[in-house]
Amino acid sequence: MNSAIQHNDIRDVIEADRAHVWHHLTQHKALETVDPRIFVEGRGMQLWDATGREYLDAVSGGVWTVNVGFGRESIANAVRDQLVKLNYFANSAGSIPGALFAQKLIEKMPGMSRVYYSNSGSEANEKVFKMVRQIAHRHHGGRKYKILYRERDYHGTTLGTLAAAGQPERREQYGPMPSGFVEVPHCLEYRSQYGDIADYGERAAQAIEEVILREGPETVGALCLEPITAGGGVIVPPEGYWETVKDICRRYDILLHIDEVVCGVGRTGKWFGYQHYAIEPDFVTMAKGVASGYAAISCTVTNEKVFNLFKDDPSDSLSYFRDISTFGGCVAGPVAALENMRIIEEEGLLENTSRMGERMLANLRELQDRHAVIGDVRGVGLFCGVELVTDRQSKTPAGEKQVQEVVAACMADGVIIGATNRSLPGLNNTLCFSPALIVSAAEIDAITAAVDRALTKVFG
Ligand SMILES: Cc1ncc(COP(=O)(O)O)c(C=O)c1O
Numbered sequence: 001m002n003s004a005i006q007h008n009d010i011r012d013v014i015e016a017d018r019a020h021v022w023h024h025l026t027q028h029k030a031l032e033t034v035d036p037r038i039f040v041e042g043r044g045m046q047l048w049d050a051t052g053r054e055y056l057d058a059v060s061g062g063v064w065t066v067n068v069g070f071g072r073e074s075i076a077n078a079v080r081d082q083l084v085k086l087n088y089f090a091n092s093a094g095s096i097p098g099a100l101f102a103q104k105l106i107e108k109m110p111g112m113s114r115v116y117y118s119n120s121g122s123e124a125n126e127k128v129f130k131m132v133r134q135i136a137h138r139h140h141g142g143r144k145y146k147i148l149y150r151e152r153d154y155h156g157t158t159l160g161t162l163a164a165a166g167q168p169e170r171r172e173q174y175g176p177m178p179s180g181f182v183e184v185p186h187c188l189e190y191r192s193q194y195g196d197i198a199d200y201g202e203r204a205a206q207a208i209e210e211v212i213l214r215e216g217p218e219t220v221g222a223l224c225l226e227p228i229t230a231g232g233g234v235i236v237p238p239e240g241y242w243e244t245v246k247d248i249c250r251r252y253d254i255l256l257h258i259d260e261v262v263c264g265v266g267r268t269g270k271w272f273g274y275q276h277y278a279i280e281p282d283f284v285t286m287a288k289g290v291a292s293g294y295a296a297i298s299c300t301v302t303n304e305k306v307f308n309l310f311k312d313d314p315s316d317s318l319s320y321f322r323d324i325s326t327f328g329g330c331v332a333g334p335v336a337a338l339e340n341m342r343i344i345e346e347e348g349l350l351e352n353t354s355r356m357g358e359r360m361l362a363n364l365r366e367l368q369d370r371h372a373v374i375g376d377v378r379g380v381g382l383f384c385g386v387e388l389v390t391d392r393q394s395k396t397p398a399g400e401k402q403v404q405e406v407v408a409a410c411m412a413d414g415v416i417i418g419a420t421n422r423s424l425p426g427l428n429n430t431l432c433f434s435p436a437l438i439v440s441a442a443e444i445d446a447i448t449a450a451v452d453r454a455l456t457k458v459f460g
Contacts, residue, residue, distance in 0.1 A: 010050045013038060025421075042070025045436055045443055047416070055411075057435070058447045059418040060289075064230065064262050064383070064434035067289035068343045075294045075339045082335040091117055091329040101334035104341055105299065108271040111280055114307045116300040117333065118325035121261035121287035122156025124298035125224070128257045128283045129160050130323060131302070132221040133180075135255070135309050138319060144221040148211060148254075151186040152232030152424060155224060155259050164224055167232055167423035182215055184208045184223075188235045190376040190387065191395065201240030209248045217252040222283075227273030230262035233420050233430040234385025236378050242277035255306070257283040261298070262383070265289035266344050266437050269354035269381035276380065282306050290337045297333025349437040356439050357381040363448035364433075370452075373398060373459045382439065386431040386451075397429040402458055406431060409454035415447055 017036045022028070038050040047055045047070065060066040068075075082097060089095065102115040118124055129147055136145040149155065149164040156162070162170060163177040166186065171177060185193060187204035194203050212220050223245070229235035249256045256279065263273030264286030270276055272284065283306065287298035313319045344350065361379055364386055368374040375389035388398035388406070403419045410417045418432035435447065 010038075010040075014050065042066075044069045044071065045439055046070070053414070055414050055416050056443060056446055056450075057416045058410075058433050059416055060434050060436050061293050062416070062418070063288065064267065064432075065288040065293040067266055067437050068292045068340055068347075068349070069436040069438045072292070072294065072339075072343065074343070075292070075336050078335050078339040079295060079332045082331050086331060088329055088331060090324065090326070092324070093329075095329075095331045095334070097331050097334035097338055101338045101341075104338060105301065108341075109284065109301060111303055112284060112301050113304040114302045116302070116321075117328040118298050118300065119296045119327045119330075119333075120156070120298050121259075121285065122158045122161045123325060124261070124285035124287055124300045125155045125164070125257075125259060126158055126160050127300040127323060128222070128224070128285060129164070131283070131300075131306065131310075131321060132255060132257075134321065135306075136221050138313075139309060140218075140221070143218050144253075146180050146182050146215060146220045147257075148182050148184050148208065148220060148223045150184050150208075150225055150229075152188065152235060153224075153226045153229050153259070154231045154423070155226075155261075169422045169425060169428075182211060182220075184211045186229075186232070186235065187237050187241055188229075188233065189238045190378070199240060201238035202244050204238065205241050205244030205248065208245060209252075212248065212252055212254070217254070220252065220254050222255040222257050223249060224257040224259060226259045226261075227263050227277070227279075228268065228380055228383060230383070231420055231423055231432075233387065233424070233427070234379055234383065234432060236380055237277075242279055246279055255282040257281065257285070260284055260286040261288055262434075265340070266350055266353055267381055267383050267434065269350055269357055271350070273380070290340070291333055292336075292340050294340065295330070295332040295336035296327065297330075297337055344437065347438070352439075353381045353437045356435075356441065356444055357384070359441055359444045360384050360433060360435075360448065363444060364451075367448060367452055367455070371455045371459065373455060379433070382433075382435055382437060384433040386433075388429045388431065397427050398459075400428040403429050403431065405458045406451070406454045409457045410450045413450045413453060415450035417447070417451065 014035050039047050040050050041048045047057050133145055151166040153166040155164045163181040165171055185207040189200045258274045258281040260272050282303055284301045291297045310321045364377045368377050373388050374386055375392055375395055376387040378385050390396045390398050407419050420428045420430045
């Protein structure tokens with residue numbers, strides 16, 4: 001028995017947390033007088049905290065992660081069985097789950113062929129950045145080293161990925177940043193930079209070409225994009241965007257890196273967000289939903305063209321990808337990921353995601369008819385955003401404080417929702433919804449009913 005887990009007196013736990021745990025994304029002053037929230041159990045879509053309060057989780061563990069829901073015994077059992085057989089060996093050698101999950105994953109990703117394991121979304125993206133740099137050194141005389149990223153996108157918390165953050169507030173006070181990362185404009189039509197034009201998608205993609213031409217195409221190695229932007233405001237690229245992006249990458253010999261850390265493994269109703277569009281990526285990274293948070297695993301997936309660039313000269317002792325992630329050898333990750341994927345397939349969760357996503361969008365649009373503060377509703381599958389504005393005409397963003405009050409009102413009502421936060425100065429005004437892919441129609445209705453009440457409470 002683990003005494004920490006079996007602890008009877010929750011006050012001791014709360015005080016231990018208050019005294020010693022440094023929480024993520026948290027200003028701790030408030031926790032000197034208010035108890036930290038401690039979750040103790042989860043089943044399906046429901047969570048319970050240390051006081052016994054029940055919550056409906058509309059954000060899959062806070063950050064769009066627990067795709068198959070809480071309390072999945074079959075994943076726990078598969079991980080347990082594997083751990084007692086073999087828990088770890090460095091990934092310079094293979095493992096049975098590592099090989100089998102890679103095979104199953106690649107079956108879902110036509111055109112891709114290789115899987116590199118690590119532990120977090122940030123790390124998976126760092127691998128791509130390192131690969132792009134090494135390709136530049138080995139095949140382009142060091143010139144094609146620049147990595148383009150898009151305004152409002154996010155790729156992680158390490159210094160390398162922060163340098164590729166299109167969210168300036170994430171970077172603030174952590175500089176200086178690594179060099180060689182260049183921003184391209186966002187593609188949120190609701191906040192069009194080019195006025196009210198018919199072909200916004202193409203125009204937004206051409207803006208990428210303008211940056212490439214300004215920087216010099218011979219200096220640009222890769223373009224890193226979220227298929228649908230998550231924390232930057234749930235931005236669904238407009239029609240015509242991806243076709244043009246694809247052409248631009250081809251024209252200038254630029255590798256395309258799709259960050260599927262949020263969209264990957266079912267969130268949008270397809271296995272991957274990019275599969276809604278006719279894209280042929282060179283790199284795809286994924287993390288959160290790969291094992292739904294039952295184990296820490298991320299994958300950097302490449303096509304064979306990229307892979308071959310790292311084995312063409314065995315006589316050069318530095319020519320291969322000289323990278324290791326110690327815990328990329330933990331076998332719990334791929335074994336949990338295999339079972340996670342089986343559940344999604346056998347329970348028809350991609351179909352459920354599309355159906356329930358439609359329902360959620362319809363409910364949110366109905367709220368938009370009644371709440372003037374809702375400026376825009378957008379999303380694909382169980383990945384939806386609601387942008388709040390104080391004036392629809394001028395699209396003046398609602399203040400972050402009021403947006404957070406809506407989140408707090410839902411929480412007080414027993415429903416956990418999210419919102420963009422401390423990312424974009426003056427534009428942290430989008431409510432975020434990403435329930436687990438198992439969500440029912442009644443639960444979708446309960447989530448949007450709580451939002452209805454919260455908007456009334458905060459904005460009248
Ligand atoms: C699109 C995207 N990429 C990368 C990351 C970083 O993932 P991690 O927190 O696992 O490092 C995140 C995290 O929210 C994300 O939303």
